[in-house]
Amino acid sequence: METIAFFNLKGGVGKTTSAVNIAWHAANEGIPTLIWDLDPQGASSWLFNTTAKSETKPKKLLTGKTPIGDLVRSTEFENLDIIPADFSFRHLDHQLSEQSDQGKQNLIAKLVEPFSENYALMILDCPPSFSLLTEQIFATADSLFLPLIPTHLSLRTFEQTRDFFKEHKLKPKRLHAFFNMVDRRRSMHRVMLAHPPKMLKNGLKTAIPYAAIVERMGDYRQPLPAFDKQSTVSQAYAELWREIKQTLSDF
Ligand SMILES: Nc1ncnc2c1ncn2[C@@H]1O[C@H](COP(=O)(O)OP(=O)(O)OP(=O)(O)O)[C@@H](O)[C@H]1O
Numbered sequence: 588m589e590t591i592a593f594f595n596l597k598g599g600v601g602k603t604t605s606a607v608n609i610a611w612h613a614a615n616e617g618i619p620t621l622i623w624d625l626d627p628q629g630a631s632s633w634l635f636n637t638t639a640k641s642e643t644k645p646k647k648l649l650t651g652k653t654p655i656g657d658l659v660r661s662t663e664f665e666n667l668d669i670i671p672a673d674f675s676f677r678h679l680d681h682q683l684s685e686q687s688d689q690g691k692q693n694l695i696a697k698l699v700e701p702f703s704e705n706y707a708l709m710i711l712d713c714p715p716s717f718s719l720l721t722e723q724i725f726a727t728a729d730s731l732f733l734p735l736i737p738t739h740l741s742l743r744t745f746e747q748t749r750d751f752f753k754e755h756k757l758k759p760k761r762l763h764a765f766f767n768m769v770d771r772r773r774s775m776h777r778v779m780l781a782h783p784p785k786m787l788k789n790g791l792k793t794a795i796p797y798a799a800i801v802e803r804m805g806d807y808r809q810p811l812p813a814f815d816k817q818s819t820v821s822q823a824y825a826e827l828w829r830e831i832k833q834t835l836s837d838f
């Protein structure tokens with residue numbers, strides 16, 4: 588099983604939208620896929636029209652009293668399951684530090700591991716923060732995909748993540764940025780796309796345009812390609828999936 592994460596310290600840059608659309612593309616190709624909504628905001632759970640069955644105490648999950656498999660729900664799409672966000676997971680970080688010997692043990696990796704029997708791809712939709720939870724995700728994911736709006740501030744948050752990787756002896760090569768919400772009418776967007784900064788050398792080539800139809804995922808509560816395959820932005824997500832697939836060793 589390959590484990591990938593959509594991460595950015597910055598909020599509202601397209602982590603959830605990308606995670607949901609990439610999950611759909613993978614599942615649509617017959618790849619058994621599990622998306623884990625690790626953000627207590629629960630945006631990907633909401634987009635897949637799912638909710639957690641009942642509140643699970645993070646402590647019970649981390650100590651194995653509640654098997655994580657019990658949290659899996661199916662979606663309306665074949666080959667695509669989800670672990671919906673649970674509002675009580677907002678305390679996950681605190682519990683992680685209590686349960687994992689001050690964070691030395693990677694409990695997220697331990698929770699992900701058993702899914703390799705049933706799934707070929709695990710997608711982690713991360714909250715926009717740096718925390719013990721995200722540190723354990725960094726160490727667990729085979730690769731991380733970071734949507735970036737082409738602005739200097741976005742680049743700065745990428746740089747912070749890359750520096751964190753370097754300082755903690757994690758391989759920055761596992762970080763793949765890609766531009767999202769690209770508006771070619773804006774000169775800064777055009778310049779950054781034409782001359783991507785050096786620090787993005789492991790970045791993906793696909794750029795996702797800004798398009799109002801993306802917001803309609805909330806009306807349909809479905810991934811974009813489930814109700815639109817023709818638009819330029821939907822085709823860009825298909826291309827993004829092809830590119831992501833090429834970076835994964837299992838496919
Ligand atoms: N390419 C796009 N074009 C237009 N709107 C987009 C695009 N990508 C994402 N959006 C919209 O931007 C908003 C934020 O997207 P999303 O929730 O995916 O970001 P996020 O990084 O997961 O946010 P958070 O940090 O809060 O989890 C949503 O309303 C979404 O519909």
Ligand SMILES: [Mg+2]
Nearest residue numbers: 602603626630
């Ligand atoms: Mg999100």
